[in-house]
Amino acid sequence: MCNHQLSITGYDLLGPDGREGLRYAWRNQESKYFVESASFPQRSVSKKDDVCGYTTSVSAGCALRTFGAQCLFCRTGNVIPFGGLLSYRDIAKQNIFMVLSDMYCSDHPELHNRPREFAYMGQGEPGLSYPQVRLAIELTNRAMRELGQTVYRHVFATSGVPESIEALKDDIKNNYYTQRVTLHFSLHAASERALIMPIEKHWSYKESLFAMRDMVDFTGEKPCVGIMLFKDFCPRRTDLSYSNELDRIKEIVSDLDPRRYRLSFCTYNATADISSSSPYPKEEAEKVLDYVQSIGFEAKLFSSFGRKEQTACGTLGGKMPHNLPSPKWFELETMTEDIIQRLQYRI
Numbered sequence: 001m002c003n004h005q006l007s008i009t010g011y012d013l014l015g016p017d018g019r020e021g022l023r024y025a026w027r028n029q030e031s032k033y034f035v036e037s038a039s040f041p042q043r044s045v046s047k048k049d050d051v052c053g054y055t056t057s058v059s060a061g062c063a064l065r066t067f068g069a070q071c072l073f074c075r076t077g078n079v080i081p082f083g084g085l086l087s088y089r090d091i092a093k094q095n096i097f098m099v100l101s102d103m104y105c106s107d108h109p110e111l112h113n114r115p116r117e118f119a120y121m122g123q124g125e126p127g128l129s130y131p132q133v134r135l136a137i138e139l140t141n142r143a144m145r146e147l148g149q150t151v152y153r154h155v156f157a158t159s160g161v162p163e164s165i166e167a168l169k170d171d172i173k174n175n176y177y178t179q180r181v182t183l184h185f186s187l188h189a190a191s192e193r194a195l196i197m198p199i200e201k202h203w204s205y206k207e208s209l210f211a212m213r214d215m216v217d218f219t220g221e222k223p224c225v226g227i228m229l230f231k232d233f234c235p236r237r238t239d240l241s242y243s244n245e246l247d248r249i250k251e252i253v254s255d256l257d258p259r260r261y262r263l264s265f266c267t268y269n270a271t272a273d274i275s276s277s278s279p280y281p282k283e284e285a286e287k288v289l290d291y292v293q294s295i296g297f298e299a300k301l302f303s304s305f306g307r308k309e310q311t312a313c314g315t316l317g318g319k320m321p322h323n324l325p326s327p328k329w330f331e332l333e334t335m336t337e338d339i340i341q342r343l344q345y346r347i
């Protein structure tokens with residue numbers, strides 16, 4: 001694990017004039033690759049509910065790469081060398097800093113007091129960092145209370161480390177968390193999953209689905225299963241061409257009980273350095289949604305912000321930011337570190 005603190009190094013605007021949000025770049029020791037986080041004034045493209053969304057990294061690069069198990073569609077896993085798991089302080093630091101930067105943003109007073117959603121979906125597989133992520137969540141909660149901010153929820157995401165799902169369940173049952181934490185499991189495929197997600201060779205997706213099956217009973221909320229809408233997905237240096245057309249979706253969801261899981265579909269953001277793909281036709285996506293809803297699933301089609309700037313799902317590449325932090329940001333970073341220093345030992 002990295003023992004050092006991340007330091008803020010720069011940022012990029014997402015969308016025209018930064019309307020979609022900001023990508024933050026953090027220096028990580030001597031690595032030429034940056035750790036990245038992102039903030040969005042609205043957590044969802046389609047649902048404008050005035051909740052700010054934050055995407056946070058749990059490691060520098062992805063630990064799955066160390067045993068050749070990185071997802072073939074992911075730029076982080078395939079471009080950035082693994083640089084260590086982040087400490088809970090460095091994970092929470094990203095959250096707290098991003099919130100402070102919204103709270104003190106003079107151009108956008110509407111961001112000062114919005115509820116905050118934190119998704120552990122930046123660089124890294126959170127399932128391999130659960131002990132640090134759980135501490136980071138509670139440190140963030142303490143900081144938000146001190147700052148008078150509302151936590152909407154935390155989203156713990158995994159590509160399928162069943163032990164982390166069991167640990168999350170234990171923590172929820174034992175009331176460890178003081179704010180809502182939900183689970184997102186990235187499934188994406190069934191019988192051919194090992195081809196695009198080699199983590200499948202280590203942990204079968206069926207183990208994760210089994211671990212999740214009773215969450216709705218004690219949380220009252222169905223955990224989310226993510227399915228990427230690939231079209232002619234072709235990873236570089238392979239002759240694979242994979243599409244999640246309706247028949248494949250039918251096969252994938254045949255393992256799932258609509259009373260126990262809800263579904264989230266996302267179109268794939270190809271980046272030329274790792275893969276090619278075709279756009280998923282809107283009518284096909286609508287047919288997929290209609291089908292799963294007709295058999296009883298709650299389902300949504302998710303679109304991510306920051307596609308163009310390669311900040312969307314699976315496209316983080318640790319690149320140099322275009323803008324340097326202002327002096328105010330260094331003050332906010334000092335404020336963040338003071339908060340962490342004061343609250344870190346009380347967990």
Ligand code: SF4
Pocket residue numbers: 061062063064069070071074075076077078122123124125159314
């Ligand atoms: S999608 Fe997540 S788990 Fe898969 S390689 Fe990328 S960072 Fe790692």
